Amino acid sequence: xxxxxQLLLAAMLGAGIPVAAQLPVPEIPFDSAADPLKxxxxxxxxxxxxxxxxxxGDVFVYTRTGHPTVSLGTSRAFAHGGSRLFQFDRSGxxxxxxxxxxxxxxxxxxxxxxxxxxxxxxxxxxxxxxKFDPNGQVQxxxxxxxxxxxxxxxxxxxxxxxxxxxxxxxxxPAAGGGGAGRGGGPPGAGVAQDVFQRPADVAWDAAxxxxxxxxxxxNARVAKFDRNGKFVKSWGSRGTATGQFNMVHGIxxxxxxxxxxxxxxxxxxxxxxxxxxxxxxxxGVGTPAALCITPGPRQYLYSSNSxxxxxxxxxxxxxxxxxxxxxxxxxxxxxxxxxxxxTVNAIDCRSENELYVGETGNWRxxxxxxxxx
Amino acid sequence: xxxxxTFLSVVVAVLFAGSAFAQxxxxxxNVPEIPHEIRxxxxxxxxxxxxxxxxxxxxxxGHVFVYTRSANTRLxxFDQNGxxxxxxxxxxxxxxxxxxxxxxxxxxxxxxxxxxNMVIKFNPAGRVVMVLGHRPEAVAxxxxxxxxxxxxxxKYLFRRPTDVAWDPQGNIFVxxxxxxxxxxxxDKNGRFITQVGSEKSGSEPSQFNTxxGIxxxxxxxxxxxxxxxxxxxxxxxxxxxxxxxDNIGNxxxxxxxxxxxxxxxxxxSNPNGNTPxxxxxxxxxxxxxxxxxxxxKFGHASKVPGGFQVVHMLDCRNPNEIIVAEIESWRVQKxxxxxxxxxxxxxxx
Numbered sequence: 079x080x081x082x083x084q085l086l087l088a089a090m091l092g093a094g095i096p097v098a099a100q101l102p103v104p105e106i107p108f109d110s111a112a113d114p115l116k117x118x119x120x121x122x123x124x125x126x127x128x129x130x131x132x133x134x135g136d137v138f139v140y141t142r143t144g145h146p147t148v149s150l151g152t153s154r155a156f157a158h159g160g161s162r163l164f165q166f167d168r169s170g171x172x173x174x175x176x177x178x179x180x181x182x183x184x185x186x187x188x189x190x191x192x193x194x195x196x197x198x199x200x201x202x203x204x205x206x207x208x209k210f211d212p213n214g215q216v217q218x219x220x221x222x223x224x225x226x227x228x229x230x231x232x233x234x235x236x237x238x239x240x241x242x243x244x245x246x247x248x249x250x251p252a253a254g255g256g257g258a259g260r261g262g263g264p265p266g267a268g269v270a271q272d273v274f275q276r277p278a279d280v281a282w283d284a285a286x287x288x289x290x291x292x293x294x295x296x297n298a299r300v301a302k303f304d305r306n307g308k309f310v311k312s313w314g315s316r317g318t319a320t321g322q323f324n325m326v327h328g329i330x331x332x333x334x335x336x337x338x339x340x341x342x343x344x345x346x347x348x349x350x351x352x353x354x355x356x357x358x359x360x361x362g363v364g365t366p367a368a369l370c371i372t373p374g375p376r377q378y379l380y381s382s383n384s385x386x387x388x389x390x391x392x393x394x395x396x397x398x399x400x401x402x403x404x405x406x407x408x409x410x411x412x413x414x415x416x417x418x419x420x421t422v423n424a425i426d427c428r429s430e431n432e433l434y435v436g437e438t439g440n441w442r443x444x445x446x447x448x449x450x451x
Numbered sequence: 452x453x454x455x456x457t458f459l460s461v462v463v464a465v466l467f468a469g470s471a472f473a474q475x476x477x478x479x480x481n482v483p484e485i486p487h488e489i490r491x492x493x494x495x496x497x498x499x500x501x502x503x504x505x506x507x508x509x510x511x512x513g514h515v516f517v518y519t520r521s522a523n524t525r526l527x528x529f530d531q532n533g534x535x536x537x538x539x540x541x542x543x544x545x546x547x548x549x550x551x552x553x554x555x556x557x558x559x560x561x562x563x564x565x566x567x568n569m570v571i572k573f574n575p576a577g578r579v580v581m582v583l584g585h586r587p588e589a590v591a592x593x594x595x596x597x598x599x600x601x602x603x604x605x606k607y608l609f610r611r612p613t614d615v616a617w618d619p620q621g622n623i624f625v626x627x628x629x630x631x632x633x634x635x636x637x638d639k640n641g642r643f644i645t646q647v648g649s650e651k652s653g654s655e656p657s658q659f660n661t662x663x664g665i666x667x668x669x670x671x672x673x674x675x676x677x678x679x680x681x682x683x684x685x686x687x688x689x690x691x692x693x694x695x696x697d698n699i700g701n702x703x704x705x706x707x708x709x710x711x712x713x714x715x716x717x718x719x720s721n722p723n724g725n726t727p728x729x730x731x732x733x734x735x736x737x738x739x740x741x742x743x744x745x746x747x748k749f750g751h752a753s754k755v756p757g758g759f760q761v762v763h764m765l766d767c768r769n770p771n772e773i774i775v776a777e778i779e780s781w782r783v784q785k786x787x788x789x790x791x792x793x794x795x796x797x798x799x800x
Contacts, residue, residue: 141544185590391642
C-alpha cells in the first residue's frame with residue numbers, strides 16, 4: 079500500500095504535478111542537547127538568524143545582537159552595528175569572533191559554509207553577502223551597503239502579489255530600486271548585477287557558482303554569479319506563477335546542481351536547474367523558510383514551516399524530505415520550550431541526523447539528534 | 452563626541468517627549484504618615500553610573516537588581532549591602548529602553564524593555580532562558596510610531612510593555628503598556644491564555660489607560676497600576692475584575708510583599724517635568740492591605756536625598772525595607788519603615 083502510494087507520488091512528480099502532503103506525516107522522534115554552545119559571559123546571543131558547520135564540525139552563528147544604531151549630528155543618518163558572527167568548536171566551546179565591527183554586519187540573516195570551509199554571511203540590512211576565508215579574512219563581497227539610511231523610513235509599499243501571510247518581515251523600502259521599473263523588468267526581477275533587496279541566503283553548485291536568494295524585500299529572484307562574483311544571470315519576479323516568487327527566504331543546491339528555493343509567500347519550494355529552468359515544486363510543507371540539503375550519496379532536504387514572530391500557536395515544525403519532495407517525516411512545533419521552535423531561520427544538516435537549528439524567536443541554537451522512527 | 456541613538460529610541464523620543472500624564476492629589480484623607488528613614492545604599496565602582504533608575508528588584512538573597520537607562524540601557528546586580536556584583540546582559544539585543552526588572556520566586560531575573568517591546572527572562576546565572584515579544588526589525592528602518600486607531604493587540608507582540616508578574620503556578624502576567632492598554636496572561640512556558648483590556652485606552656472598569664505596573668498575590672489575584680486612570684484595578688487569576696482602588700492618586704507602580712501577611716504598596720509619583728504645584732500633592736507611597744485599606748503613607752516629592760523625584764518602581768520583599776528607584780534623580784534609595792504607632796508598653800531595648 080505504502081509503496082504504491084510512493085509510486086504514485088513518484089509518478090506525479092515525474093508529471094510535474096505538485097506534490098501535496100496528503101498522507102499522515104510520520105513524526106520523527108528527536109532530542110535537543112542542553113546548552114550546546116557555550117557562550118562566554120561577556121558575549122550575548124540575540125536572535126540566532128544563521129547557523130552552519132564547517133567540515134571540522136565547527137559551528138558558526140550569525141546573530142542579531144547588540145544595538146543597531148544611527149549616528150546623529152551628521153547631515154545624513156549613518157547606520158551601523160547590530161549583528162555579530164561567532165565560531166564554536168564541535169564540542170560547543172567558544173573559539174572566536176569573526177568580522178568584529180564589520181561595516182556589513184547590521185541585520186543578520188544567514189551564514190553558510192562552502193565546501194572549502196569559507197564562511198559566507200548574508201545580511202538583510204547592509205544587503206551584502208560577505209565571503210570570509212577559513213581564517214576569517216574577507217575574500218569577496220557581493221552587494222554594497224547603502225551609504226546612509228533615510229529617517230524616518232519611507233512608507234512601505236504593499237507586496238505586489240497576494241499569497242503571503244505577512245510573515246513578520248514586510249518588504250523593505252527600496253533603497254536603490256529593485257521594484258518595478260528599474261532595469262525595465264517586471265516587479266521583483268531586480269537588476270542584472272549584485273544589487274540586492276534584503277537578501278536571504280546563499281548557495282553554490284559544484285563548479286563554485288554562487289546563487290543568492292534575493293530576497294525578503296522588493297526583489298523576488300535568484301541571482302547567479304560565477305565563482306569570481308561576476309553576474310551570470312537572475313531569474314524570477316514577484317508573482318505566483320511557476321518561476322515567480324513571493325519572498326525568497328532560502329536556497330539550497332543538491333549534488334546534481336538543482337536549485338531548491340524556499341518561496342515562502344507562495345508556500346512552496348520551487349526546484350530549478352542551474353540555469354533557472356523550472357523543474358518542479360513541492361507544496362504541503364507549510365511556509366518554507368530555512369532549507370538545508372544533506373551531503374553524501376543519498377541526499378535529504380530539510381525545510382522549516384517557521385511560525386511567524388507574532389504567533390507560537392501555529393506551524394513551527396521541520397520537514398525531512400527526499401529530494402523528490404516525498405516527505406520522510408516531520409518534527410517539532412512552535413513554542414518556547416526545548417524541542418519547540420520559535421521562528422526557525424536556519425538549519426544545518428551536514429550530518430543527516432544531527433541538526434543545528436537557529437531560531438530568531440527564541441534567541442538560541444538547538445542541537446537536535448533525530449532518532450529513527 | 453559620538454552620539455548614537457537607536458532607531459527605536461528616536462521614535463520613542465520624538466513621539467512621546469510631549470505626552471503628559473495628568474497627576475492628581477489622592478482622594479484618601481487623613482492618611483497617617485509612617486515614620487521612616489531613607490538612605491542611598493548602592494555603591495557603584497568608580498567610573499560606573501546609574502542613569503534613570505527605572506527598575507529595581509531583589510532576589511531571595513537580598514541582592515538588588517537595577518535596570519537603568521544610561522548611555523545604553525543596562526542591568527546591574529548589587530549585593531544586599533549595596534556593593535556592586537556584576538552587570539548582566541551587556542549588549543543584549545533586547546536592551547534598549549528600560550522599564551522594569553522583577554525577580555521571580557526561583558530567582559530568575561526578568562526585564563521589561565519598552566524600546567524593544569520585549570520581556571526577557573534570565574536565569575540566576577544571568578543567561579537568557581526565555582523571551583516574550585519580538586523586537587521590531589531594524590532592517591525596516593526607523594519606522595514612525597503608529598498614530599490613530601491601533602490594530603487589535605496581538606497575542607505574542609507587545610507595544611511598549613511596562614511590567615511583569617507571576618502567580619504561584621508560574622503563569623506570567625504582562626502589563627502592556629503605553630500603546631496597547633491591556634494585561635496579558637501566559638502560562639509558564641509562554642503560551643497565551645487570556646487578556647483583559649485591549650489596544651484601546653478607556654476608563655471603564657477592566658479598561659486601562661497606561662497599565663504601568665503589575666503584581667500578583669499568593670491567591671493569584673492580579674493588581675494593576677492603571678496610571679493615567681488614577682486608580683489600581685484588581686482582577687482574579689483569570690483576569691476577571693474584582694475591585695478598583697481609586698483613592699491613591701496615579702498608581703505608577705505596584706508591589707505585593709511576600710506572605711504570610713501580604714501588603715500592597717503603590718506610588719502616587721510626582722509627574723515628570725515637575726509641573727507647578729505638583730510637588731505639594733504628589734510623591735507619596737502608600738502601604739495598604741490587599742483589600743485596599745490604606746495603612747499609611749511615606750515620602751514626598753523632592754530632588755534631594757530623602758525625597759522622591761518621580762518614583763518609577765519599588766521593591767517590597769521586606770515590607771519594612773522598601774527599595775525605591777526614581778526616574779529623575781538617577782538614584783535608588785532604601786527606606787526603612789518604623790512602627791507607626793509605638794506600643795504603649797515599654798519594650799526592652
